[in-house]
Amino acid sequence: MKKGKQTCKILKEIRKQIAEENDIKLVIEECTYQGDCLGTCPKCEAEVRYLERELEKRQRLGKAAIFAGMTIGTAITAASCGPLISPPNGMMEHPRDNIVATDTIRNDSAEEPILLEGEIMAPVPDTLMEYVFEPKEDEDRPGVYIVVEQMPEFPGGDKGFHQFIADNVKYPAEAKEKGIRGIVYVNFIVEPDGSVSDIKVLRGIGGGCDEEAVRVVESMPKFKPGMQNGEAVRVSYTVPVIFRLEDKQD
Amino acid sequence: MTSAYIFAVSRHRLLTDGDGCTTLVTFNGCPLRCKYCLNKVSWDPLKGRQYTPESLFEEVKIDQLYFLATRGGITFGGGEPLMQAEFIKEFRTLCGPQWRLVAETSLNVPLDNVKTVDPVLDGYIVDIKDLDPAIYKSYTGIDNALVLSNLEWILQYGDSCRVTVRVPHIPNFNTDQDVAKSKERLKAMGVANIDEFNYIIR
Numbered sequence: 001m002k003k004g005k006q007t008c009k010i011l012k013e014i015r016k017q018i019a020e021e022n023d024i025k026l027v028i029e030e031c032t033y034q035g036d037c038l039g040t041c042p043k044c045e046a047e048v049r050y051l052e053r054e055l056e057k058r059q060r061l062g063k064a065a066i067f068a069g070m071t072i073g074t075a076i077t078a079a080s081c082g083p084l085i086s087p088p089n090g091m092m093e094h095p096r097d098n099i100v101a102t103d104t105i106r107n108d109s110a111e112e113p114i115l116l117e118g119e120i121m122a123p124v125p126d127t128l129m130e131y132v133f134e135p136k137e138d139e140d141r142p143g144v145y146i147v148v149e150q151m152p153e154f155p156g157g158d159k160g161f162h163q164f165i166a167d168n169v170k171y172p173a174e175a176k177e178k179g180i181r182g183i184v185y186v187n188f189i190v191e192p193d194g195s196v197s198d199i200k201v202l203r204g205i206g207g208g209c210d211e212e213a214v215r216v217v218e219s220m221p222k223f224k225p226g227m228q229n230g231e232a233v234r235v236s237y238t239v240p241v242i243f244r245l246e247d248k249q250d
Numbered sequence: 251m252t253s254a255y256i257f258a259v260s261r262h263r264l265l266t267d268g269d270g271c272t273t274l275v276t277f278n279g280c281p282l283r284c285k286y287c288l289n290k291v292s293w294d295p296l297k298g299r300q301y302t303p304e305s306l307f308e309e310v311k312i313d314q315l316y317f318l319a320t321r322g323g324i325t326f327g328g329g330e331p332l333m334q335a336e337f338i339k340e341f342r343t344l345c346g347p348q349w350r351l352v353a354e355t356s357l358n359v360p361l362d363n364v365k366t367v368d369p370v371l372d373g374y375i376v377d378i379k380d381l382d383p384a385i386y387k388s389y390t391g392i393d394n395a396l397v398l399s400n401l402e403w404i405l406q407y408g409d410s411c412r413v414t415v416r417v418p419h420i421p422n423f424n425t426d427q428d429v430a431k432s433k434e435r436l437k438a439m440g441v442a443n444i445d446e447f448n449y450i451i452r
Contacts, residue, residue, distance in 0.1 A: 007262050011316065014271070018319050039262045048315055055315075067319045147391050151283050158285055162422055182425060185384035203384035238388035240423050 007039030015047050021066040024054045141198075144189055144234045150227040152190035152235050154220070165241055168216050172208030180207035181245040185238055186217050192232035194222030202238060213241035254334045255279070256306070257291050257298035261313055263325070270322025270350070273310050277328040277337075281358050283391040284379070286420070286449055292329035303340040311345070323349035323372070332359040335366035342370035357400040358392065364400050368408060376401065376415045380424045381432040389423045405440045414443040421449060 012028060019026035026047065033041070055065045138144040154161040175181075182205040188196045199217050204210035217239065226235035255278040263272045279295035280287075291297060301309075310324060317323045324345070326338055331353045342351060352373040357364070378397065379386050386394040404413060417432050418424075424432075433444055 007264060010264055011262060011271070014316060014319050018315065045312075048312075052315055065318070146393075147281070147283055151391060158422075182427075183385075183423070185388050187384075187387070202387070203382065238384065238391075240385070240388050242422060 004037035004039045008037055008041075008044065011040065011044065015044075015051060018051055018055075018067070022055060022058060022063075024051060026051065138236050141189075141236070144236050145226065145228065146236045148226040148228040148233060148235055152194075152226040152237055153224040155222075155224070161239065162242075164220065165216060168219065169212060169241065169243065171243065171245065172212050175205075175207030175209050175243060176245065178207050179245065180205055180209060181243050182209070184209050184213035184241045184243065186213050186241055187236060187238045188217060190223045190225055190235050190237050192225050192234060194225045196220060196223070196237075205243065209241075209243045212243075216241060251302060252336050252340055253300055253302045254337045255296055255298040256301050257289070257329070259306075259309060261310075262316070270320030271313065271316040272322045272325045272350075272352075273313055273317075274325050274327055275306065275310070275331075277326065277331050277334050279333050280328055280330045280356075281333070281392060282330070282356055285389055285423070289327075289329065295329075303337055303344055307341060307344040314349075317349050321350060323351055325352045325354055325375075327354040330359060331355055332357070332363045332367055335359075335363040338367050339370050356390075357397045357404075358390075358394065359396065359400070361396075361400055361403060364403060368404065371412070373412045373414070374404065376413060378415050378417055378432065378436070380417075380420065380428055381435050382424070382428055385420075385424050385428060389420055401441075402439065410440050410442050413441060414445055415441050416445045416447065419446075419448045 008031065012031075015026065016028060018024070028047070031043075059065065138146050154164070156163065184204050185202040186199060187202045188199040191197055196217060199214055201210045201214065204213075223237075225232040226237075227233070256275055257278050258274070258276045260274040260276075263274055264270075266272070276289060276292060278292050278298045280292050283293070287293075324341075326334075331338065332355045338351065338353070345351070350372045351370060352375060353367065353371055354375040354377065356379070357374075357376055376397075378401075379389055379394070381394070381398070383394055386392075386397075401413075401415075415436055417429055417436070419426065419429055429446065433446065436444055
């Protein structure tokens with residue numbers, strides 16, 4: 001676990017700096033453990049507790065704890081208005097190709113379920129009730145939801161949807177001629193039987209692409225319908241239909 | 251008693267989601283249904299482990315020394331942390347003013363939640379998705395009107411340096427031109443820190 005070893009090394013450096021700044025004697029032994037490392041271990045934790053006790057002793061004698069100048073590696077800057085997410089390798093620009101990124105901040109331990117199946121869940125206090133999932137209804141269309149417990153799903157999921165679009169979209173001649181490319185966003189209702197209705201273009205790009213996107217959506221196979229409280233319900237759904245014009249045209 | 255469900259507490263994050271050494275606390279419950287969401291476990295508001303602000307503080311204070319030494323603290327994520335505004339506000343009274351508290355948020359919550367949590371936060375990392383309403387809706391399932399009005403409120407009433415807005419290239423949902431438009435609009439709104447990046451579909 002390389003990442004763990006790296007974390008351990010940085011944390012050790014921080015402890016060393018705290019000790020030096022505050023005149024605390026701290027003997028750090030080289031870690032010889034070869035197995036998986038989580039970045040910390042009982043020995044590391046014991047050093048932290050030791051530092052805390054020593055700092056408390058100093059505070060009782062009227063000495064303030066000193067944390068000035070403490071940095072991790074080289075990337076933290078003293079800038080008063082910098083991005084909260086530090087770029088890798090100390091770069092201040094964000095060339096997108098170099099950023100390993102994910103949707104939402106990834107929780108590294110998310111794969112490990114905290115609540116095991118069959119475990120008894122604690123009773124829900126009153127203050128939590130307001131956060132219990134509530135479906136959102138479309139204000140303009142009574143009886144049509146925009147978010148439900150289980151959203152509608154195209155056969156084969158998102159991958160299946162994009163494949164269907166790629167297989168079925170015919171590039172309109174006018175768009176091809178004018179070099180029009182982009183994404184048409186089409187909204188529709190997924191009915192309880194999985195069929196689609198009330199198809200409309202939310203944002204089009206012209207050149208015949210909008211009509212073509214509607215045609216392809218009309219021809220889609222049935223969705224797995226959206227479910228709320230175990231019942232299939234009407235759900236508003238929006239999809240992107242991509243028109244990608246290859247650079248080299250015949 | 252305020253409490254919330256939290257699906258993970260991840261310690262010793264170094265320069266990943268805020269300055270210094272941070273602990274990521276991820277709440278359950280989210281108003282969005284993003285197509286490439288990595289933490290889908292958060293969609294269920296009642297999964298995970300139940301915490302009060304006190305029990306969370308007891309668990310995370312083990313790293314107080316690292317927080318103070320590196321200007322780090324807690325990054326609240328999720329799920330949508332601003333759905334738990336009261337929880338975060340109470341947590342601040344326990345941890346004191348020195349820990350950096352940052353929320354990684356979509357801002358797609360009622361303005362009252364933002365007003366509750368704003369005085370106790372040191373920073374926001376806003377995952378804006380795309381500013382175009384159609385793109386936003388197709389990717390998240392819902393409207394982005396609240397996102398924009400909340401962002402305007404934060405910029406108007408707080409220090410814009412506290413806000414980092416992440417603008418993703420979302421495969422199959424937006425184009426480079428869309429991202430450029432979002433960035434232009436954000437700059438015009440007064441956002442100083444913009445983090446442009448690619449979503450990587452796993």
